[in-house]
Amino acid sequence: MRVILFSWEFPPRIVGELAGYVRDLALQLVNKKVKTHVVTYHDYLTGESEEKGGLKTYRVTNPVKTHISVLTWVLTLNQEVERAAANIYYGVNKQVDLIDVHDWHFIPAAVTLKKAFNIPFIYSVESLEDHRSRGANSPFNMAIKGIEWLGMFEAQKIVVKSEWMASEATRLYKVSSDKVRVVTPRTHMWIKAILGIYTSLSERRVTNA
């Protein structure tokens, strides 16, 4: 199985909790013999590199340097994420089983790649705009919520880290609860549960093909 993880933060670039989580997840997957690629952002450490244990990381930078908001910053960065993912895809003879996108930033890229290559994706939720900017309904917040909605709508599965987040995802975005899986990070069942979800998606893909 070959998986690409999308995350806007990854060590050495750490913004919040997500960077450490995605690194731990990626290393655990490599341990379990999953061919794992991470596509992430870095100002100047760009291109492909191989980390310890065979984890492959592809860092891109933003082709547009001046921005008016994190929203526009994210939206011009997505094409570089697509370029990196496409380079991985063509480099491995198109054998990519799924994309796991962490939080909203790279959902546009995941959706385009799904339409173009028929690669299913998982939307892994760290946090939602409604909680980050409680009560804020400006066009800026609504645009980010729109991208989160797109991710919920287009993803094959939504993975959340708590029962509370599962109920929030279904409440805020009206996704049916059987699309949502709760996986508590870093417990002894953690990677087994993630792998179970990955395997069910990639197997279904083979059956559908």
Add this chain to the structure above:
Amino acid sequence: MHNDIKVMMFTWEFPPRIIGGISPHVYCLSRSLAKNHIKVYVVTCDFPGAPKHEVVEDVEVFRIDSYKTPSPDFASWVYLMNMNMQKEAAAIVNKVGGIDIFHAHDWLVANASIGLKHVFRKPLLATMHSTEIGRRNGLHSDYEKMIHETEAWLTYEAWKIICCSNYMISHVKWAFGLPEDKMVMIPNGVHTKDYEHISNFGLNNFRIKFALPEEKIVLFVGRLVYEKGVHVLINAMPKILEKVNAKFVIVGSGYMKQSLSDLVRNMGLSHKVLFAGFLDDETLRNLQICADVSVVPSLFEPFGIVALEAMAAKSPVVVSDTGGLSEIVEHDVTGVKVYPDNSESLAWGVTRVLLDEKYANLLKENAYKKVKETFNWERISQQTKNVYKAVLSGYSQTFWA
């Protein structure tokens, strides 16, 4: 033909959605390419009442969800619209069995076309109709810089950049630091046939809606924005009216509409100026045929399609000597050139045409001939096809092929 080149063209406007010059340009270009055995798929924004998918004269048009959720500002809307455009276009590429070339028109579709270039590994061409640095005469805010850098990104990713005038070639080269061999000049075009079928009898009834019989019609067509120089025309009006009885008809809309009509009122010229707003194609063409002089007083003009339209409609033109207009019009031969941003000079040019019928007729005839020879779409589509072929032959040598 079994080996037709398949081109996917991205544009944020396509008829019936018309905002500026890109819409008619892509409409005519795609139609003439289809006649020249190029299979064109146009991907564009949706429009009320227009179908999601239709075939217009052998051109397949797909209208995508253009993102109607409120956006913080225009540029953010553009990027969000591109997110939808790219998503839908990716599915369309698969549905039509692959595409040979992506062709983008301006930064408004940069994200979608650049992303799909890499995803499908096909060459990207860009036509640069305008630039932010030209429109704003400099970059004054992060917002303008962001758009400028998006344009730079598109020109960086494009295999070839098409511009409609030599002026734009050198402007784009300067603005983004591009090598000359990446640039191709292909002029814009106009269909003279569109202006041929109208009878004189109908026109007199039509003309009376805009001007009194004794008034000459001075026509301006364009967006009411600073760089189009409508204010220069308004400031020239008193000088023109000293010598000729005229009605100034101003067609178009834009953010300066209110301040321009205030200016007209404060100058006591309301009875001499008609703000006609946005007009449909047929009304506009009839008006261009009726116009005793067509004025293009732009301060910045990448090409100047309205000058061509006036020439095709056999209306004498007075243009400011700038940008693409300088190349379209030859002074005293196919029109009159005046100093840009200079009301005195503009008034001189307009009165000269209005007072000398023999001179006006000579300009009209020469201009019409020039349009037929140089700015016809058959020629333009052949030049564009040649660029496609050259790019595909280069592509076949790369590891993407």
